[in-house]
Amino acid sequence: MTMTRQDCLALDARDELAPLRDLFDLPDDTPEAVIYLDGNSLGALPRATAARVQQVAAAEWGRDLIKSWNTAGWIDLPQRIGDKIASLLGAGPGELIVADSTSVNLFKALSAALDLAQRDTPGRKRIVSERFNFPTDLYIAESLARQRGFELVLAEADEIPALIDDRLAVLMLTHVNYRSGRMHRMEATNLAVHAAGALVVWDLAHSAGAVPVNLKGSGPRAGAADFAVGCGYKYLNGGPGAPAFVWVHPTITARMDAEQLWQPLSGWLGHAAPFQFTPDYHPAAGIGRFICGTPPVLSLAALECGVDTMLAAEAHGGQPALRRKSIALSELFIALVEARCAGHGLTLQTPRDAAQRGSQASFARADGGYPIMQALIARGVIGDFRAPDILRFGFTPLYTRFIDVWDAVEHLVQVLQTGEWQQARFNQRAAVT
Numbered sequence: 001m002t003m004t005r006q007d008c009l010a011l012d013a014r015d016e017l018a019p020l021r022d023l024f025d026l027p028d029d030t031p032e033a034v035i036y037l038d039g040n041s042l043g044a045l046p047r048a049t050a051a052r053v054q055q056v057a058a059a060e061w062g063r064d065l066i067k068s069w070n071t072a073g074w075i076d077l078p079q080r081i082g083d084k085i086a087s088l089l090g091a092g093p094g095e096l097i098v099a100d101s102t103s104v105n106l107f108k109a110l111s112a113a114l115d116l117a118q119r120d121t122p123g124r125k126r127i128v129s130e131r132f133n134f135p136t137d138l139y140i141a142e143s144l145a146r147q148r149g150f151e152l153v154l155a156e157a158d159e160i161p162a163l164i165d166d167r168l169a170v171l172m173l174t175h176v177n178y179r180s181g182r183m184h185r186m187e188a189t190n191l192a193v194h195a196a197g198a199l200v201v202w203d204l205a206h207s208a209g210a211v212p213v214n215l216k217g218s219g220p221r222a223g224a225a226d227f228a229v230g231c232g233y234k235y236l237n238g239g240p241g242a243p244a245f246v247w248v249h250p251t252i253t254a255r256m257d258a259e260q261l262w263q264p265l266s267g268w269l270g271h272a273a274p275f276q277f278t279p280d281y282h283p284a285a286g287i288g289r290f291i292c293g294t295p296p297v298l299s300l301a302a303l304e305c306g307v308d309t310m311l312a313a314e315a316h317g318g319q320p321a322l323r324r325k326s327i328a329l330s331e332l333f334i335a336l337v338e339a340r341c342a343g344h345g346l347t348l349q350t351p352r353d354a355a356q357r358g359s360q361a362s363f364a365r366a367d368g369g370y371p372i373m374q375a376l377i378a379r380g381v382i383g384d385f386r387a388p389d390i391l392r393f394g395f396t397p398l399y400t401r402f403i404d405v406w407d408a409v410e411h412l413v414q415v416l417q418t419g420e421w422q423q424a425r426f427n428q429r430a431a432v433t
């Protein structure tokens with residue numbers, strides 16, 4: 001590794017996306033300055049957010065009160081922000097809505113997928129997913145499998161293709177794995193699942209805003225996804241607990257319209273005419289039925305500012321530029337760690353082939369990486385730890401610089417060489433890791 005710190009500064013100076021860092025209110029030039037490599041867990045605060053939330057609170061809520069549902073367009077926020085997110089994911093307007101949490105949206109989407117599977121392929125009882133999928137996805141699938149008489153089959157990522165057969169009802173995958181950062185081939189998977197007569201549900205929690213996604217595929221319908229959900233507070237920078245999103249292919253929502261299919265959380269705002277206040281439920285057309293209750297307006301205002309930071313990248317090379325930089329950052333990090341931390345027991349968990357990698361790099365350390373991450377955080381380098389043994393570092397091309405990667409690895413080298421991670425204070429587990 002012949003790279004130097006000077007070279008990293010030169011890469012930053014040439015970076016076409018560099019101006020976007022200024023869209024974020026990062027604690028630079030303060031005693032709390034950090035190197036933030038955790039935008040895959042909680043995106044950074046956009047500069048626009050605080051003023052926008054203040055405006056919504058003071059003017060729209062405080063002054064205009066309930067009129068703002070109409071006059072400030074509050075009621076349209078789930079669709080309006082949904083259209084913006086759709087544009088980042090190769091989906092069309094009116095196909096995606098913002099609502100609830102990722103877990104709840106997955107419940108709605110997977111349940112709707114199981115309804116379709118029960119109609120089309122009644123003998124099929126299998127939901128297949130990845131054993132190391134994010135736990136909430138597995139717990140939701142487990143619950144639905146129990147309620148609906150399906151069997152949840154879990155396998156290693158490499159074993160999934162062999163399970164796409166005539167026993168499969170629904171394949172439910174997270175596009176980029178939260179631990180390993182491994183990315184599935186979405187279009188090839190969609191084609192295989194559809195050739196087997198089954199349906200596919202994607203979780204884009206670590207993809208939306210991080211890697212190019214094309215939900216509708218590049219060719220025929222068979223290459224497109226059926227359902228997708230994703231997260232607002234990771235790479236979309238929507239703020240802690242930001243609402244999530246759900247997308248359904250328009251051929252499927254059209255079918256749900258024609259066959260009067262519901263999603264299971266049939267709340268009033270997913271009704272075709274909520275303000276008629278009728279006692280019986282008639283789902284709204286299209287994606288609208290995936291709304292359940294009243295949208296969280298303050299959180300949506302913050303989310304929109306986050307999504308706008310992604311859209312701002314369009315003027316700086318857009319998704320291809322973001323992907324190029326994301327790969328360059330993770331390649332640099334991996335190369336520096338392997339060259340400078342050799343002999344310290346760190347093994348790369350993320351695919352070496354950048355085409356199979358999301359926007360993160362993970363290293364395992366057999367005797368537990370938790371205190372190492374705590375020592376790094378004490379030095380101002382924020383990544384996170386994922387049990388049992390993963391040190392995870394996320395790269396957000398909107399605001400991560402090459403110099404951050406260099407300096408983060410320098411701190412890691414020092415933590416390992418001095419053994420400072422062995423101090424007792426770094427071994428106390430916090431509630432959130």
Ligand SMILES: *Cc1c(COP(=O)(O)O)cnc(C)c1O
Nearest residue numbers: 101102103134136174178203205
């Ligand atoms: C972050 C994440 C979630 C989060 O779900 P919440 O309902 O927001 O807590 C779900 N699935 C995956 C794959 C994630 O990475």
